[in-house]
Amino acid sequence: MKQKHLIILPLLLISCILSAQTGAIKIARLKYNGGGDWYANKTSLPNLIQFCKQELKINLNPEEDVVEVGSPDIFNYPFVHLTGHGNIIFSNSEAQNLRNYLIGGGFLHADDNYGLNTFFRREMKKVFPELDFVEIPYSHKIYHQKFDFNSGLPKVHEHDGKPAQGFGLFYEGRLVCFYSYECDLGNGWEDKEIYNDPESVRLKALQMGANLIQYCFVE
Numbered sequence: 001m002k003q004k005h006l007i008i009l010p011l012l013l014i015s016c017i018l019s020a021q022t023g024a025i026k027i028a029r030l031k032y033n034g035g036g037d038w039y040a041n042k043t044s045l046p047n048l049i050q051f052c053k054q055e056l057k058i059n060l061n062p063e064e065d066v067v068e069v070g071s072p073d074i075f076n077y078p079f080v081h082l083t084g085h086g087n088i089i090f091s092n093s094e095a096q097n098l099r100n101y102l103i104g105g106g107f108l109h110a111d112d113n114y115g116l117n118t119f120f121r122r123e124m125k126k127v128f129p130e131l132d133f134v135e136i137p138y139s140h141k142i143y144h145q146k147f148d149f150n151s152g153l154p155k156v157h158e159h160d161g162k163p164a165q166g167f168g169l170f171y172e173g174r175l176v177c178f179y180s181y182e183c184d185l186g187n188g189w190e191d192k193e194i195y196n197d198p199e200s201v202r203l204k205a206l207q208m209g210a211n212l213i214q215y216c217f218v219e
Contacts, residue, residue, distance in 0.1 A: 024059045029065070031066050044083075048213070056213065081214045085115040107178075114178070126179070136166045141219060156185060165180075166183075
């Protein structure tokens with residue numbers, strides 16, 4: 001228990017110090033090894049940040065940062081986003097660092113951009129070998145922040161035609177990782193001209209993304 005408090009305190013202090021110095025909170029994209037395109041959906045996070053600033057009145061830095069899985073800098077960010085299409089590999093030290101971050105109050109959103117599922121689940125077992133992903137019920141608070149999603153995640157792109165699902169890892173009762181599968185939220189956050197999705201689809205994706213950000217900060 002003491003170790004947990006020692007991890008939480010620096011995370012909260014660093015976040016408060018950075019916010020005080022810059023006047024804005026930063027969120028980050030997670031860079032990982034293995035060959036997968038961690039850099040996919042280049043316009044997604046800036047668009048989501050702008051939407052959250054408008055709709056939630058949260059003072060977020062307009063640009064995302066990039067942070068490596070094994071870097072101590074990950075503790076600077078209350079919200080970290082992971083996406084891609086391919087392979088992911090966490091070393092043992094990277095897995096431990098990510099575990100410490102999540103146990104210490106951090107939040108990871110992983111978005112399957114198609115083809116990520118097998119690799120992401122495998123690597124998260126290194127992070128939390130004692131935990132399994134569970135499907136999050138539609139009644140959970142993450143679906144009922146500013147925007148209500150009574151049927152769970154919106155479906156942005158078809159992929160294999162499966163329904164969109166939201167999975168989570170819960171550590172000591174707290175949701176530390178939200179995994180959006182067969183949904184492709186990040187594509188919905190992209191600039192409109194990239195995929196030409198209907199505006200109604202983009203709006204639902206941005207609203208669900210805003211729920212993730214708001215949940216991270218208020219829960």
